[in-house]
Amino acid sequence: MSALNQALRAAFERRQALIAELHGQGTDCYRLFHGSQEGAPGLTVDRYGPQLLVQSFHQPLERDALLELFAACQAFLGSELLAVYNDRSQPNSRIDRTDPVCQPTPEALADLVGHEWGLNYRVRARHPGQDPLLFLDLRNARGWVRRHSAGRSVLNLFAYTCGVGLCAAAGGARRVVNLDFAEGNLAVGRENGALNPALPEMHFIQSDYFPAIRQLAGLPVAHRRGQRLPSYPRLAAEQFDLVFLDPPAWARSAFGTVDLLRDYQSLLKPALLATAAGGTLVCCNNLARVELDDWREQVLRCAAKNGRPVREVEVLAPAADFPSFDGRPPLKTLILHL
Incomplete structure (x- = not known):
């Protein structure tokens, strides 16, 4: 098992009770992996409703590691999410839109809706700005x-x-x-x-x-x-x-x-x-x-x-x-x- 996979599993274990609580509150937008504190600085994994957003800030992920990460998250959540990878290791955290590692599907880049505290929020994996639309x-x-x-x-x-x-x-x-x-x-x-x-x-x-x-x-x-x-x-x-x-x-x-x-x-x-x-x-x-x-x-x-x-x-x-x-x-x- 890779070091990243081990770190992911530990992060998922810490979040089990929290995610159950969030789902009960009408929230399906949350961080699954906070790399700076959980073993992979420069890497974040977030769920935004039907979307799984992976971002790298220091260096790009290799394709095999990314696909393994996607699979681990899907298995933990027990649902098929629309996966998007944004590499932001370029100057000024600009997203590499050439998608050299993994091309998202058109459905994953469409306008979606996530939920927090029972409210509806617009979700876009990529837009004219750099950051996700909900911090x-x-x-x-x-x-x-x-x-x-x-x-x-x-x-x-x-x-x-x-x-x-x-x-x-x-x-x-x-x-x-x-x-x-x-x-x-x-x-x-x-x-x-x-x-x-x-x-x-x-x-x-x-x-x-x-x-x-x-x-x-x-x-x-x-x-x-x-x-x-x-x-x-x-x-x-x-x-x-x-x-x-x-x-x-x-x-x-x-x-x-x-x-x-x-x-x-x-x-x-x-x-x-x-x-x-x-x-x-x-x-x-x-x-x-x-x-x-x-x-x-x-x-x-x-x-x-x-x-x-x-x-x-x-x-x-x-x-x-x-x-x-x-x-x-x-x-x-x-x-x-x-």
Whole structure:
């Protein structure tokens, strides 16, 4: 038995109870193998409903190893899934679309539907972006939002495909606003809404984070001397009962730089001010280099400095299919009760 096959079997054994629990909750989207922690760095295996998605980030898998992996997953789950392999070992994690190892079937690349917490989500193995349309490690956070949204106004920042917003709508939120700079991301969010027609309609704002959140927070949009800023939607100041902040590790635009390592405060301050008194701000940091204790201290200090002291703070662990045996998961989530 190969080393990879042994690692897969150990991972499956750890997940047996969890997957039974997830299926009982109406969830068929989860990670089957988290290679960085389970014996094969740079390799992930995810289920998205009827699809099995294997991704390699350091080096391509050989065909025999890939077929053996597909067979092992199918046998463990007891179902025939549509298999897709995305090699992302090229620069900037770009997917090798030439499929030199294993060509997926047209059915595997079609628009599919996966499920989480009983909700329907659009699934595409390949699309103009690089990442899957649903980040699985955020499942526990989406579940928390669903349980705590009843009657509240919810602002979903860096919304991506609006999974958090969808959970807020399912949880009975009275108003849900999804904000993202990419229209393609929000288009998938609209698809997710259409796949759940019984839910209330969500709202969508396509905008760079910085001008949008500063307007909502009642702050001026910063202008750099001698530089003309791109156009952006004009928004009225508004505070929300529940704000969800899940920025990427790094991004730059004409309005500012997202840098989770060096400058989380520039993201956090306006999000705090856009959170209503007595409200809740859920903030995430997915940078592995950031230590939870250091980041939590930074966040609490920023909140106090801006006149929004935190009454209570909770730490929300990632989903159990994303093990971190050293207790230092890359994704860190704080729930701030203001």
